[in-house]
Amino acid sequence: QVQLQQSGPGLVKPSQTLSLTCAISGDTVSSNSATWNWIRLSPSRGLEWLGRTYYRSKWYSHYAVFVKSRITINPDTSRNQFSLEMKSVTPEDTGVYYCAGEHGGGWFDPWGQGTLVTVSA
Amino acid sequence: QSVLTQPPSVSGAPGQRVTISCTGSSSNIGAGYDVHWYQQLPGTAPRLLIYGNSNRPSGVPDRFSGSKSATPASLAITGLQAEDEGDYYCQSYDSSLSLYVFGTGTKVTVL
Numbered sequence: 001q002v003q004l005q006q007s008g009p010g011l012v013k014p015s016q017t018l019s020l021t022c023a024i025s026g027d028t029v030s031s032n033s034a035t036w037n038w039i040r041l042s043p044s045r046g047l048e049w050l051g052r053t054y055y056r057s058k059w060y061s062h063y064a065v066f067v068k069s070r071i072t073i074n075p076d077t078s079r080n081q082f083s084l085e086m087k088s089v090t091p092e093d094t095g096v097y098y099c100a101g102e103h104g105g106g107w108f109d110p111w112g113q114g115t116l117v118t119v120s121a
Numbered sequence: 122q123s124v125l126t127q128p129p130s131v132s133g134a135p136g137q138r139v140t141i142s143c144t145g146s147s148s149n150i151g152a153g154y155d156v157h158w159y160q161q162l163p164g165t166a167p168r169l170l171i172y173g174n175s176n177r178p179s180g181v182p183d184r185f186s187g188s189k190s191a192t193p194a195s196l197a198i199t200g201l202q203a204e205d206e207g208d209y210y211c212q213s214y215d216s217s218l219s220l221y222v223f224g225t226g227t228k229v230t231v232l
Contacts, residue, residue: 046123047223064220107157109169
């Protein structure tokens, strides 16, 4: 059974960088059949897919256009986890951030427990 | 912002049947991309409820069913129970935006 455990700070100051990590158990970040995703839920914008990383003979990362210039999703094979970094955050980036796995069918399962990130001075 | 449209809320008495619609466009659901559904109970992360339009993962009661003929897709809950109260989201893929898209979310209330 695949499980995802998130970690990272819940408060980030405006203009700074948001950093979250998602540890994987029951699967590997280097799996050739999975993608590893970050998704955000906010009151104003609902659920938004932010991006993903995955391995298919080499590493790939894809990002949603609306955040592409600000985010990086990286794998960490030594710790079997992946991370999200979002720079230059504003209060609009406040929300609950989830990591999630996707195994080839286009649906997300499992999900991490979620991290409420508040962007405030 | 959400690309797929759902009703903000639906409600029903215990034991009744409720349905939630998910309306998209020609670049997502109308283009033939599958629809998936998630249940988010208060204080928890979303949980996969239906995948590939109409398939239930192991452990999901058969009271939940999904269908997709064109658009809108829909989720039905029969034999509504108090434990079903929460938010429900549909999800698909959009080829013009090149990203996964979610519905606006529907709050289910058991009267």
